[in-house]
Amino acid sequence: MASVSIDSIRKNYGPTSVLRGVSLSIADGEFLTLLGPSGCGKSTLLRILAGLEVQDAGSVSIGERAVDGLRPKRRDVAMVFQSYALYPHMTVASNMTLPLRMRRLSAFQRLPLLGRLLPGTARIAAEIDVEVTRTAKSLGIGHLLARKPGQLSGGQRQRVAVGRAMVRHPAVFLMDEPLSNLDAKLRVQMRAEIKELHQRLGVTFVYVTHDQAEAMTLSDCVAVMLDGELLQVAPPQDIYADPDDRRVAEFIGSPKINMLDGVVRERDLIDVAGSTLTIEADALAGAHLTLGIRPEAFHLVDHGGQGALTGSVRMIEHMGSDLFVHLDLAGVDHPLIARLLAERAPHIAPGQTLHVGVRPDRVLLFARNGRRLRREVETGRASVRPIREIAR
C-alpha cells in the first residue's frame, strides 16, 4: 500500500506537448480516476507512473520514494491494459504465475529443466501455484487455469488480466481503460466487481477512462484532464455539482449541461434568453457571464416572467420516469434541454410554448474565460477571488 505523488510532469512527443505540468497527489488506498476524452494525455500519465515511458520533466513518488529512475518492475505497481495484454502462447496459469516466478525464483531456478533440480525450487513453485489457484478462485476463473487466452471470452480475459496483476500484491494498481473492450452489460457487471475488489484489497487504484459513468460510480476522487492539463480533482459529486471550469461542467453529465449567455442587469438580476433570472451574481452591471444549468435544475411553472424561461417545444425524449424536453429559446441558437418528471408533465407536445422555472442555487456562473464564478456566501472558500474583477 502506498500513496502516489506526481509533481509537475511534462511530456512532449516531438512538437506536441502531451502533458503540461501535471501535479496530483493520491492518498493511500484511494481510488482515483483520470477522466478525459481520448488524446488528453491520461494514458501517457499512467504509463509514466508505471515507468513504461519517461517524462521530460517533473517527478513521481510512490509511497514517499522517488521512483523516477526505477525500472517498471522495481516500482511495485501492477497494470491492467485495455487490450488485457495476456501472453497468447501461455496458459492462464502460466500467465498468472510468471510475475511471481520472476520475483521469487533466481535466474538459475528459472532454467527450463535444470532449475527444477536446484534446492528450494520445487517448494517455491508449489507456493506460487497455491497462491495463483487461490487468486483465480476468488475471481471465478479457477476452472480456466489450463486454457489459453485465445479460448476465453472477453470478460474471462479481463479477469485473468486482473488476476495477473493481483497475485503480486502490488502497492498500486494501474488500470488503463480495462472495460472498454467489453459489451455494455458485462461492463456494468465488471464495474461493480472492480469496485468490490478495491474495497477488498484496500490498495491504491489509479484508473484511466473516458467513460464518465465509470468515473462517477467507481471513484473516491476524479481528476478531469483535458489537453494535457488537470482541470479539477475532486470527489465525483463535486465534479458534477460544483465544477471549477466550464469545460469540466460540459464534459460531465448526460445530457450535457445547458450553457446560456447572460448579462448582469443589477446586483442580483441577470438577463438571459429574453427573460430575467434572480441570481445573486455579485458582479458589476453590464458584465457578460455564462450560466450553466443542469437539465434537472428546471421545473414546470404556469406563467412566464421573472425567474422563468419561456420557449417552444422542439422535441420530447421519453426516458420512462423522466422526460427530456428540448426547448427553443428566443435568441439562443442551440436548444435547451430540461429534464422533467414524467408524471408532472403529461401533456407536452411539440410546438407548444412552455415555461420552466430555475432553482437559483443550481445555476453555475462562469466567466468568459471559462472559470467558475463562485458566490462568496455559497462556498466561503478562501481561494475565490472577488467576482467583480474576474467578470469584467
Add this chain to the structure above:
Amino acid sequence: MSLTTSANRLSPPAAILRHAVLLVAGALILVPFVWMVSLSIKPPGEIFRASFSFWPAQFYGVENYTKALTQAPLPRYMGNGLIVCALILALQVLVCAPCAYALAKLRFPGRDLLFGMVLIGLLLPHQVLSLPLFILGYQLGILNTYAALVFPYVVSPFGIFLFRQFFKTVPDDLVHAARLDGLSEIAIVWKIMVPMALPAVIAFSIFSVVSHWNDLFWPLIAVRDQSLMPPPLGIMAFKNEEAGNDYGPLMAASTLVVLPLVIAFLAAQKWFVEGITGGAVKQ
C-alpha cells in the same frame, strides 16, 4: 463464404488455361527430380537408353543405393551437413532474435540507420564476400574446420529482417506487461517474442537449413578435408573419384541427400506457409 468462392470462380476456359500453366510449371520443376529418382534405380545399361521410361526393366535400386552408401563416406557427409546446419541455425536464431527485437521494439538513436544497413546486407550476394571471408578465416586460423563452414552465416540479415517484421506485429502492451511482470529485455525476447513468432522461426529454419544443406560454393573454398565435407561437396568428390561415369550410384546418393529436406518440408509445411504470409497481415 459461398459469395466469395463464386466471385473467385473463373469461367471454364480461363480455369483450364490457368491449370494448364500451373501443371506445366509444376512439371518443369518436378521432372529433374523424377528423373533423378528414376535413374537411381536403373542398371547402367538402361541409363543411356534412347527411350525413356520411369520404371526400370530390371530393378537395380538395391545395388545402386548400397554402392552410394558404401563406396564413398556418404553417411559421414550427411552427418557433417547435419552438424553444420544445426550449428548455423542455432547461432542464427541466437543472434537474430535479440537484434530483431531491438530493431522492432526499442527506441534508440541510429535504429533506422542500422535497419537500413540490415536491408543492404540483404541485397549483397554471399559470393561477393567470399574472398574477404576466406582471408578472415585464414587470419583466425579456422580454415578447414567446422567453424569455417559456420562463421560466415551466423549473422543473417534475412533472419533479422523476417523476425523484425514479425515482432512488429506483437502489440506494445504485451512488452509493457512483460516489463511490469519483471522480465528483463533478454527474457522478453526468449519467453514472449520468440514463442509468439514460432511460425516465423520455423519458416526461417527451413530457409536456413535448405540453403546451407545445399550450399556448395563456400564449403568448396573453406574445407579440403574429406571428413569435413557437407553433402553437395561430398557428392562432387564422389563423382570425380570413385563413381566416374557410374550415374546410378551418383543419382542414388543425390536422392539420399535430398530426402531429409523433403521430409522436413512436408512435416513443417503448415508452419512454413503461415510464417511466410503471417507477417504480412495482422490477424
